[in-house]
Amino acid sequence: MDALIILCVILFWFLVVLGLRNWSAYIKEKRELLVHVSDVTLVDAFEKKEKKRKQQAGLIDKVTKFADEFADLGQRINFFSENLDVADWLKKSGNRYELTVARFQGIKMMFLTAGFFLGMILFILGFPFSEFGIVLIPLLGYFLPIMLIKQQVKQRQEALRQDLPDFLDTISTSLQAGVSLDQALREVIRFFDGPLREEFTRFIQEIDLGVQREQAYRNLLERNNNQQFQQLIKSLLQGMKLGVPVAQTFKVQAEDMRELRQEQVKELAAKASPKVTLVTTFIVAPVSILMVAGLMILNMIYGDNSIMNLF
Structure with missing residues (x-):
């Protein structure tokens, strides 16, 4: 009876290993087949990513549709964000969220208004420095879309x-x-x-x-x-x-571009050296000196040959 049980256990694990092996082979062949079908039928490898971007654009469109109410005001109050400049930024950033110039100007004013109300709430609740927040938070809301779109332009051109x-x-x-x-x-x-x-x-x-x-x-x-x-x-x-x-x-x-990239890497490396020297001179060296001096002072006070032993 014991021999039969042992035989069944061995057979069970043999079948488990055989099943795992066949399952692994199936997954591998399935992956190869999908790659082959993708190559033959010209399936877009980034199709899912494109759909995700479109979903994000749709979500942003629903969230920012209220900004259209502020569009006229935003186009009048256009400090650091002229309509021509905004159109150029949207074009060079790829306009991932399909914003118009009017809506961008509206988002800017919507954030400014929301920042003002947030600053007022913080002031009423008595948060520290909330009196500065009444001015600074609306300004941050105004300039935040401008800074973000400029950052997107920079990142896109770098990519x-x-x-x-x-x-x-x-x-x-x-x-x-x-x-x-x-x-x-x-x-x-x-x-x-x-x-x-x-x-x-x-x-x-x-x-x-x-x-x-x-x-x-x-x-x-x-x-x-x-x-x-x-x-x-x-x-x-x-x-x-x-x-x-x-x-x-x-x-x-x-x-030419590869040579230019190599030169840019060398230039960045050359610029990094003075920065490292600056950090070492004004941060690392003073801290090291203070640590050594502190240890010397503590040794003079509490060590075996301390000043206290002279009295």
């Missing part, structure tokens, strides 16, 4: 700069293989995410809608102020007029 060399190398390889520029862009942008994908997707859509290629290039220039990206687009414009091969343009631009 554009980071992805450009790899993007250009891939496009150059595709062009040298005999693929047309438009087809190469359609294929390559599927494997990139962020500003590059957004900009060249819009570029392709404009070409499909009949916009002249030169005008589509100029629209790219207007939407981005990154120096390397503008240099690329201007080179494409010049090459289109002079008849320079596009593949050669992309290859040269990729090499």
Whole structure:
């Protein structure tokens, strides 16, 4: 009887291990099949991310629809946020939440009003320094959307700069293989995410809608102020007029951008050295001296040869 029980236990664990092995093989084959189907059917690898962004944009639209009531007032009170400047910021930030200039101005005034009421509530409740909050919190509410949109512009242009060399190398390889520029862009942008994908997707859509290629290039220039990206687009414009091969343009631009990136890294490293020296001189060194001096003083007072033993 004992031998039968032991045999059943061994058989049970053997079947468990066999099941886990088959389940692992199934998961692996399923993953490979999904990748193959994605490649064959041109399924977008970032489709879920795009849907999530659209959901966020829809949520922001519902939350900020009340800002339209403040839009007229916001366009009149436009300190540090002229309508032309706001339109330029929204364009260069990618306008992820699909805001209009009027709504942005309304959000600014809505936050200012909400900050004023919050400051009043804190003042009535008697919070410390609440008398300053009545002025500072509304100002923070006014400038917060401006600071956020400017930060988005900066981050987007930086992301554009980071992805450009790899993007250009891939496009150059595709062009040298005999693929047309438009087809190469359609294929390559599927494997990139962020500003590059957004900009060249819009570029392709404009070409499909009949916009002249030169005008589509100029629209790219207007939407981005990154120096390397503008240099690329201007080179494409010049090459289109002079008849320079596009593949050669992309290859040269990729090499130049990598060299420029290396120089920028060296420049940042050179700038970091004085900062480290400054911190060491004014923070680390004084603290170390104070610690050593403190230990010496304590040793003089409480040590074996302390001053107290002389009395």
